[in-house]
Amino acid sequence: MEIVFDTQQEAADFYRRLPSSFRQVTGVLLINSRLAVFPDKTADYKEFAQLITRYIIEHHEKDWIMTIIEKYYYFTEPEEQVAILNIVFAIFAGEKNDLPQTETLKDRRETIMESLEGILKEHNTFSFESIIRFRLIAYKEALRQYVEIAIDEYKLEQEYQVFIDKLRRIIRAYKPLCEKIEVYDEHPFRLYDDHHRLIRNVQSVRSFYPLLKQWGIEAEPSIVLTLIALAPKQVIVYTDRPEHGMMKTLHHVFEDRVCFVASTLHLSSGSGATQ
Template structure:
């Protein structure tokens, strides 16, 4: 009898759940069993040898992708990069998962190599009738995959820090805007290839007029770059109501404007602008 040991009962039960879901599990159930603790027991016989290897290989691949990689990524975040707060860890985990999904991780050479290593490792272990721990198996057989996960975490942390900087930047600009005395009640922004400003009467505002309205303290006292063509005039004017006419609400600058103005801003279509001001 050969057994696969796990660190916890929960891990062993989870692996058994994946084994039970495999199409060949009904046929092979007499050869695989859970000991009720932390081990899965295998009875490896010659006539079903390859079928057991196929079942275990498929199950290991699913378990590693669905359970183990998230666990390892969290351990890397905690132990290698020393993040402790649950909220921070969860955000970095989400970013890492999104990066891997965007890169179609299951199609990468690292995952293809991992599949080969899983099959070869299980084949060797079963042929020699060796018991083993799942933790040791993935540590030594999937070394390259472990190294790749560290790279994903590094990338995710970089993105997380950029997002934190961006949120701080938005907070700073929003506070500045809120503390301004509104210079207009309503301001219209027309977004096509560029951004055009229109006052409450739908009269187009020229570049020099916008420059004059910019609060110099905003540019002088802020160490971060602030766009002087759109963002600086907007938060200096600090209108009570900001109407943005666009067909590209996902545009990066528009997203930033909405985060700054929140309830003061509203997205409308270009047609609504044209019908309101009767101009093109």
């Protein structure tokens, strides 16, 4: 089998990235801009396909994703492009498994591997450029789908950030009704003021919600908005789930005003709160 590259440099670069064990087993020869490979068994073909796949991903994937972001979806600002690119990479790394759309997407490596199966076994000579141009249609379409999902996530993150910024401005604008609030992550949440008194009159706090419309915020009552209505200088949250979305939102909104304490630590020391 012989692969023809566009340049000697590209051929040499590909050759250097082949494991020495594979080069020895398959008798790889580098001749100018050509690479001669002599796979002996099915496992050799599969390993070679994996190596080509890795090379394509390492050398071309980022540029192709950036092209899709700009040419197909018209994001031209470098900052936005990088943000979307990072979300795509996070999806690849399995860090965005909470996005339901990703469940239907096929693994991009498998997509490339399937595209290479025929050409490696059926052709004695082919160019690497032909793989790039004609064999990766399904892979590039998969990349487009990944980018589309990343853009949707990016827009949601932007909307979330705008929401958080508005809530921060509200906290700064309003006079605190309490110096300190203690929050107990239970069902429902329990709030205590700075005199360790249970805040019972939630209805009066909820009268704050219509005022949010003045800030362009449409939101249902929640523990976050209740705390914003009170605008305390300090929030202590007793919880065993600091990574939960609600807790992250509290942290984003109140920033250095909030701290999280394990519920077990509080229970071991006693609440001291009066009801």
